[in-house]
Amino acid sequence: MLRRVIIVTAGALALLLGGHGLLPDLNGFTPVLESLLPWLGLGVPILLVGALVSRSGKAALAVLLLPGLVWAVMFGPDLLRTAPGGPSDLSVATLNVGVVNNNSGRAVRAVAKDRDLFAAQELTPGGPAAKELDQVFPYKAQVSTIGLWSRHPIVEQRRVDIGLAWTRALRAVVKTPKGKLTVYVVHLASARPGATAKRDDTLDHARRLIDRDPSEHLLLLGDLNTATTDRKRSDLVPPLLDAQQEAGGGFGFTWPSSFPITRPDHILYRGLTATSAGVEEAAGSDHRAAVATLRLK
16 A cells, blocks of 8 residues: 555656646646745655655655656756856846845845945845945945945936836946946745735736847846746746856755745846856845856857
8 A cells, every 4th residue: 555655656746846837827826836846856765765664665666766867857957067167247146135134234245245246125225235235336226125236337227117016126237348238136026825926917027128128238136036946937037048047056045044945036147148156145134145157248
């Protein structure tokens, strides 16, 4: 009986991993499940232990290879990838500093060092994080609870609409030594089980912004509340590329900071080449920072 349970469960796990894209949305529950998709691989060793303890035989052990193989094909490249390296023109970071965070200044201090661009979300206007960043960078564009700080001149800036009641996105043009770079900083609506409609709407707004923008060199930075494995992220990737997927090793989980299990924070781009990407701790924030170096084409 136990052997049958193990075999059926292993088969179901393989189907869920490989066929999750065929599942219905289920009122927003499936995208949330997809946000944790890599963690389903933990089911393989658990089932393996059960098979060994119950002496379920070679048949059950053989079936367990299937979900393990599916997981390896899906996520093995993320674990084996190395940064392409080479010269870079920009070092960038994005961090959700935490809306109620008296330590936000400490959170940004170490991450901002040696960056050319720093995008922040959940800022308190005039709060510790903003004050700290003002001391590090000569240029900034800030709207409501989001902002962009830069070592290069910001020659254009404006707020943009992503379908929320208050502004949580901006567009800035940065004059770099290699030419102009358009930067969007966005903080999309939250996604929770059974409540992803508003997040999906803000994703649609973000995609329309990108499609309508003729800029050759473009960055989109921020907390998208959309994991790398969430089906809705395909609204943005492609047409944009993901720095972590192109040049980072591992999954790049950023939330929660104490034990990251998913990646809602992203560095997306077009007209550039990512040379490295990763995650850095930001003491005091409930997120970790997503960081990358890039080269303008």
